[in-house]
Amino acid sequence: MQTQLEASIKNTPAGEEADAILRSCVHCGFCLATCPTYQLLGDELDSPRGRIYLIKQVLEGAAPTQKTQQHLDRCLTCRACETTCPSGVQYGRLLDIGRLRVEQQVERRLYMRLFRYGLRKILPNRQIFAALMAVARIAKPLMPAKLKKSIPPASKTSLPVSNGRSQRAMLILDGCAQPVLKPSINLAANRVLNRAGISLVSAPQAGCCGALAYHLNAQEEGLDAMRRNIDAWWPYVVRQEKPVEAIVMTASGCGVTVKEYGHLLRHDDRYAQKAARISALTKDIGEVLAAEKDHLAALLTDTADLPHIAFHSPCTLQHGMRLNGVVENLLQSIGFKLASVADAHLCCGSAGTYSLLQPQLSKQLRANKLAALSKEKPDLLTTANIGCLMHLQAGTDLPVKHWIELLDEALH
Template sequence: MQTRLIDLIKDTPEGKEADAILRSCVHCGFCLATCPTYQLLGNELDSPRGRIYLIKQMLEGQEVTEKTQLHLDRCLTCRACETTCPSGVQYGHLLDIGRGMVEQKIQRTPYATFKRYTLRKLLPNRTLFSTLMDVARLGRPLLPAHLKRAIQPKPATARNLSGKAHTRSMLILDGCVQPALTPNTNHTTARVLDRLGISVIAAQEAGCCGALAYHLNAQEEGLSAMRRNIDAWWPFITRSENPVEALIVTASGCGVTVKEYGHLLQHDPIYAEKAARTSSLTRDISEVIAAETATLIPLLQTANPSSKPTSPRSLAFHAPCTLQHGMKLKGKIEPILQAAGFNLTKVADPHLCCGSAGTYSILQPKLSRQLRDNKITALTMENPEMVATANIGCQMHLQGGTSLPVRHWIELLDESLGG
C-alpha cells in the first residue's frame, strides 16, 4: 500500500511505525473472513481492511470524524486478522496508533468521557473494586439471572501463595480484577508449581498490567502502569542470588500486554532495556506447565484417586483471542487438560472472539452480547459438562450467558493433582 503521510506525523516514531505497517498491507481481504465485527455487521469499515484505510486517510491529512472514531471503537482488538494475514500486517499496533490520534482530534460526549474515565480508575484499583464487588454480592439475590451468574458468590478463602522454598522461583502477576473475582486462580497456580518444584513470588507493588488504560486511549496512563510494574519486578529479576526464571501471567489478556512492554516502551530511554528484558521473561502459565510435562505426567498418574474424575468429564475449552492470536499459543492447553483426564468436545469457529475484549462488553454491549451468544452456542454444540478458559475477562463474560460452570483451566489441573 502506497502512503503519503503528512509532515506532522511521518518522522515521529509512531508515524514511522504506522507507515511501515500500512505499506505491508496488500489489500488481499483475507482478514474479512475472520473479523468478528465484519461477520456481524457486514460493513467493510468494520473490518481490519476498512479500519486500515480510515487510519491511512487520517495519517495523510484527510478529515477525521465521529464516524472514524465509531468504527475504530468497534474493533475488539482480537487480532484474529493477524493470524490469517499472509503479509504479517501488525494491525493491533496500527490500531493503537490510530486510536490515540483520533482521541486527540475528536471530543467524546461528556457521558462517554465519564464512562471511560470511571473504568480506568475503578477496575485497576484492587481495593475499591473488591469493596464494590462485596456490595454487589450482597444484592445478588435480587439480580436477574444473567447478572447472578456473572457476579459469583465470594470464593472460599484462598490459601497463601507461599509454600515450600524451592531453588527455582518465578514471579506472578496478580492483576487488577482477578484477585477480587477469582482469587483462587493464582493460588491454585502456586500449588501446581509447588508440586513441580517452583516457588511463586507476588510483588505487592505491582498492579494492573496497563492494558486497560492503554486500550481506552489513555496511553500515557497505561505506560505509567507498565513502568510501575517493571519497578516492582526489577529487584527479583536482577537479584544476584536465585533470580526468577520467569514472570507468570494467568490472564492471557494481561499476558499479551506484558509480552509487549518491550515494544510499547522501546522509545523510553530509561525503561526500554528493562521493558525488553521483562517481556522476554514473561510466560503464560500454559507455557510454563507445558515445559514441565515430564514432571507433571507422573504426578497426574499418582494423584489421589479420590481426587480424579470417576470418568472422563466432557469439557469445552475456549481459547481466548489474546492466547491464540495475541501470544500465538493455540493448542498449548488442550493436551494438558487431556492428560489430566478430560474429554474435550468440539468447538465451532474457535478462532472467533467471545465479545469480552477487556471493557468492550461495557462500551459495546449489543455487539458483545451477540458475540457471546454465538460463542456459547459454539462451545455447547456437543453438550459439555463445563467450559474452561484462560482469561478472567472471558471467564466472567461467558459465565454471564450460560448456566454451565465456566472455570480457569489451571484450577481444573490443580484438582486433578489432588488440590
C-alpha cells in the same frame, strides 16, 4: 500500499511505525473471513481492511468524524486478522496509533467520556473495585437473575508467600480484576506449580498490567502502570540469591500486554532495556506447564472421572501470544477429553472493556461462542482469561472455570 503521512506525525516514532505497517498491507482481504465484527455486520468499514483505510486517511490529514471513531471502537482488537494475514500486517499496533489520533480530534459525548474515565480509574484499582464488588454482593439478592451471574461469591483467599524450599522460583502477576473476582485462579496455579517444584512469589507493588488504560486511548496512563510493574518486579529479577526464572501469567489478557512491554517502552531511555528483559521473562502458565506435562501426567494416575470439557482459547492467547493449541494439547496429554469447537478462532465478545462499551455486539458474539462450545454437551467450559470467563459465565448455566483450577482439582 503507498502512503503520504502528514507532517505532524510523519517523522515521529508513531508515524514511522504506522507508515511501515500501512505499507505492508496489500489489501488482499484475507482478514475479512476471520473478523468477528465483519461477520456480524457485513460492513467493509467494520473489517480490518476497512479500518486500515480509515486510519490511513486520518494519518494523511483527513479530518476524522464520529463515524470514523465508531468503526474503530467496534474493533475487538482480537487480532484474528493478524493470524490470517499473509503479509504479517501488525494491525493491533496500527489500531492503537489510529485510535489515539482520532481520540485527539473527535470529542466524545460527556457521558461516554465519564464512563470511560470511570472504567480506567475503577477496574485497575483493586481496593476500589473490591469495595464496589462487596456492595454488589450485598445487593445481589435484589438483582435480576441474569445480572446475578456476573457477581461471583466472595473469597478471602490470597496467594501465600513462597516458602523458599523449591529450587526454582517464578513471579506471578496478581493483576487487578482477577484477585477480586476469582482469587482461586492464582491459588490453583500456586498449588499446581508447587507440585512441579516451582515456588511462586508475588510482588506487592505490582498491579494492573496497563492494558485497560492503554487500549482506552489513555496511553501514557497505561505506560505508567507498566513502569510501576517493572519497578516492582526488577528486584526479583536481578537479586543475587535465586533470581526468578520467569514471570507467570494466569490471565492471557495481561500476558499478551506484558510480553509487549519491550516494544511499548522501547523509546523510554530509563525503561527500554528493563522492559525488554521483563517481556523476555514473561510466560503464560500454559507455556510453563507444557514443559512439565510428563510430570503432571504421572501425578494423574486415575483419569476415568475427569470431566468432558470445552475449551475457549482467548484471542489474547491464540492470536496475541500465538500459543494456539498449547493448553488444549497439555490437557489432552494428561487425560482430559476435550470437545471440538467450531470457529474456535472467533472472539467470545469479552475483549477487555468491549462487553461494557459495545454490549449489543458483545452479546451476539457470546451467544455464537456459547453455541459452539456447548454443541457436544460438555460438563463444563474452561478458558484462560478472567475476562472471557466472567463474560461466558454471564450467558450460560454451565460452570465456567479457568483451566488451571480444573487441573488443580484433578490433582487433589
